Amino acid sequence: MIRVLTPLTALAALSLAGCTTPSVPSDSGQVSFDPDACGASQLGAYLGVIARGPAIERIRAWAGKKTVRLTGPGDIVTLELQPDRINVETDGKGVITRIHCG
Template sequence: MPWKYASSGLVLAAALLAGCSSMSESSSKPEESVASSTDGYARCDAAAVQFAVGKPASAALLDQAKVKAGAQTARVLGPHDIVTLEYRSDRLNLNTDDAGTVNRVNCG
């Protein structure tokens, strides 16, 4: 009788382990394009907007940079602006100096 319980326990354990291993293989997705993030938004490409460095910040430059980077949102940040610390892969930042000239472009 104890052998019957032990063997049925082994069969149950093997079935559970087999179910776990098949789920991990079937749930793996092929890698999607690098330009999309896990939440469905496109990631911005700061390298495509390096042309903005050295130019005076303006609304027209911000719009043009946003389109070229493929970003959902964009903002101009001054050297003394207070910013939040959350990272958003779909947001473009144009960092400026005291004169309002773009000195750095990054995403986040």
Template sequence: MFRASLMSLLAVAVLAGCSNTGGSSSAPASVADNDGRCQASGAEFAIGKQATPALVEQARKASGSQIAHALGPRDAMTMDYRSERLNLHTDAQGVVIRVNCG
């Protein structure tokens, strides 16, 4: 019993150390309790920015999605809807113009 309590306390302490209470990131914190489903509103900060791999990853985390990718105006895309996927649509210069789930 004591060992289980000690392990639980240790796990809480480790997780608390991983939390981000401030900082300089312009991306919002990830969406909580969404079971990996995309919430595009969390990634709207990316609109107007260059779609770099780092930005795609920030947007994925902020939307709570499991998968994210950037799509250019001439890129092929699947027509299947996946609730855990974030799409960052870009213009010809690679600037994000729209975000949506699917």
């Protein structure tokens, strides 16, 4: 028996295929991501501080050669993962709300 997919059935099948999460075996050899690879957990004292002038300069000095990315609401950022990059997120007033690696 030959079954023919209607365009609607084919569209539904394709849209559901995009919802699946690929499974990766744990022994695949992939490098796991250390959420504190950049040491961001040590910068918690800067949460709630305005990310201008001295505060951001001290974070950059502490980071040394590591990249520090300062972002605000609505900023367009790349999605590539850089474990040693320090991401400093601010709210609309420039206050640091989150510091994390990636």
